[in-house]
Structure formats: C-alpha cells, structure tokens
Amino acid sequence: METLEQIKARLEAALPQAKIEILANECAAGERSLLVDAASAFAVAKFLRDDAQLCLDYCSNVTGIDWPDKELTEKIKVKQVVDGVEKEVEEVKKSLRPGFLEAVYHLYSMELKHGPVVLRMRTVNRTDQTHLPSLTPLWRGAEFQEREVYDLYGVIFDGHPDLRRILMWDGFKGFPMRKDYVAPDDFEYEPTPHDEVLEQAKKHYSTEVKA
C-alpha cells in the first residue's frame, strides 16, 4: 500500500479544497492517521473507497473520542534585557485548547488485501456544533457503529439513515462515555467499600453511625 504521504498528496491533487493533515502517534504501534475537515470528509472517504489503487472497500471499525478542554503549557525562549545584558529567558505560555469530539474510522481493502488507513474527523466543539457527515452511505457497516458513537458521545452524523440511540434506551439523558459524564448517585449499600466507592459511601452513612 502507498504511504500516508502519498495518499495525502493524491487526495490533495484530486480534491484541492480538502484540508488534510497527518496525525502522528506516539504510542508503540505508531499508527498514524489522516485528519480531514468535516466539510470535505465525505468526498475524501469516497475517493479512498473508489480509488483503484486504494480500493478501501471495508470499514472495520468506527469509534469516538472525547477531547475535553485542555490547558496547554508551552515553554518558549524569549530574549530579555536584564541589567543591561541581553539574556535568553524561558517563559511558560499557557493556552487553552477548546475541546472537541472525534470520530475514527479504520478502513481496509478486501479486494487488494491491505490496510488499515485510519481516518479521523473532528467536530467544532463539544456542546452545540457536534455535527459530522455520516459515512454510512459509503460503508453500510458503519450504520450501527455511528449510532453507537452518537449514543455514547453525542456526535450527530448528518446523512445517517436512522440515527437513534442503540445501547442506551431512548429516554436516556446525556452521553455516558464523555469524560465529564457523572452518573447520578445511585448508592445503595456496599459491604466492603474502598477508594471512590468509600468516599461515596461516606456521604450516605447516617449521622449517628458516623460519630
């Protein structure tokens, strides 16, 4: 199979409006991925599927990732004049990276027996602009998995034929796989509480027992 750089170059030639980035991966597997902007994601995915050299006809997995707001700290060197002498001083710059949701697709080719190519798309934020294009029209097998990403993370897939909750029931509130989801306190009793459960249990001990 071509390298990601070659794929990216061909994609950019075929779809000049698409914004494509190669994301590095620091973990041991080092699986890099293609990040595409939501607007051109459908066209990019269609290209990956229909291109004769790639022919990625099989979407093996769709999953979601929640990236909450994160404070990034960066150390930069600045030149400063201290006591009349110019010196390099390290300064810590803090910036806030707003959170977003991500959908990840793993694509393989059954025809040419290669893969995977990992495709990622990101929403604008985690609250009101959580739309992404659905790739179910391209890979039929993505249907349930996109429903799962919607159910657990709250990504809304435009163009999905039947976007409903799949694991939780219809009246459920919230998206339980988001990092900031807090399940309501349903503590009943615990014979041997420890760690977080102990903290939770303490709130429920009656006052006489505590003393």
Place this chain on the structure above:
Amino acid sequence: MIEAGLKNELQKQGVYVTTLEDLYNWGRANSVWPLTFGLACCAIEMMAASMARFDLARFGAEVFRPSPRQADLMIVAGTVTKKMAPLVVRLYNQMPEPKYVIAMGACAISGGPFKQGYNVLKGIDRYLPVDVMIPGCPPRPEALIHAIMTLQEKILNQKLTGPDRPRHLNADVPGEFPVPAYGEHDLEPPNNPEVWQPPAIKR
C-alpha cells in the same frame, strides 16, 4: 399424612408408602424446565452445562424451553443491563406458576465487575425473588448443577398446605411483579421494595 418414622419402618419391611405431597414434589423437582435465554458470558457456561460433558439431563432440567409459557425456571445467566431488566421481569411475569429463579454469576447477583457502571443493574434480586444464587465469574457448569440440586432440595421440602406453602398454592401472594420503567438515567423505581431492601450496615 403419614409419620416419617412409620414410613421408614414400613420401607425397611419392603412396604413402600408415600404421600401425595412427596409424589407431587418429586415430580416437579425432576422436571424443572429452564427458559432459554442468556445475557452474557455466564450463558456460555450454562450452555456447557446442558451439553454432553456435564449433561444437565441427569437432573431433568435439560429441556430448555423457547417460550416462557412452558418454562418453570429462569436462569439469569449474565449481566443484566438496565435496558434489559424490564424485559427480564416481563418474561418472568409471563411464566406460569410454579416458577423459580437462579441468579448465575457475579453480574446477576450484584452487578459484578460492572457494578459501578452507568448501565448495569446491581443484581436481579432488586426486582425478582431469587431462589438460588451462584457466585463466580463465571461459575463452572458444576456450580450450576449444584444450584439445580439445591433448587430440587428446596422443591422437595415444600409443604403443600399451611402458612408457608409455596406461592402458587397461595392465592393471596402475587405471581407477577411490577415491571420497572426507563427513567432519565436509571430505572424507576430503582428496586422493588417488596422484594428487596438494602441491608442495614452498622459502622
């Protein structure tokens, strides 16, 4: 009625007498037909128990019925999610009396490894009267067989008359249990207080 002592004495002399109660319980204890359904990994062990190597047929419990109308025993084998719990209770309600419940595995007893999760019921005993609980994750097929034998013992010792006669002979006790509804995060009610209440733990 016949006294146990006299019965033993007669049996030694080669005269076999029995009571209607014994005959009735003996028949029921040896034809406990379970309902075919599995909820998670424990169900695999349940299947193994019914296959040739462990052979649940030796205990008259191999006839897994595909319809609750024909089943006597509900083996809750596996994780009961909050989404699944109302359906399990409804299936139980559809079973005719007399009916029994075996909670198989850590999940069915207490939520098991998923107890602190957002979508797992902390034990089917919150909604149904459980007769036998089998600990383990998963319990071995032998453990399920032991549970069936325990249940058989329980059936054999049931009195057909008197205040502690079983539910199916007592018209005042309900055979159906309220089916919980889906709430915004949990089931409503989160347990059936008539069946289960949190034990008071003193600290």
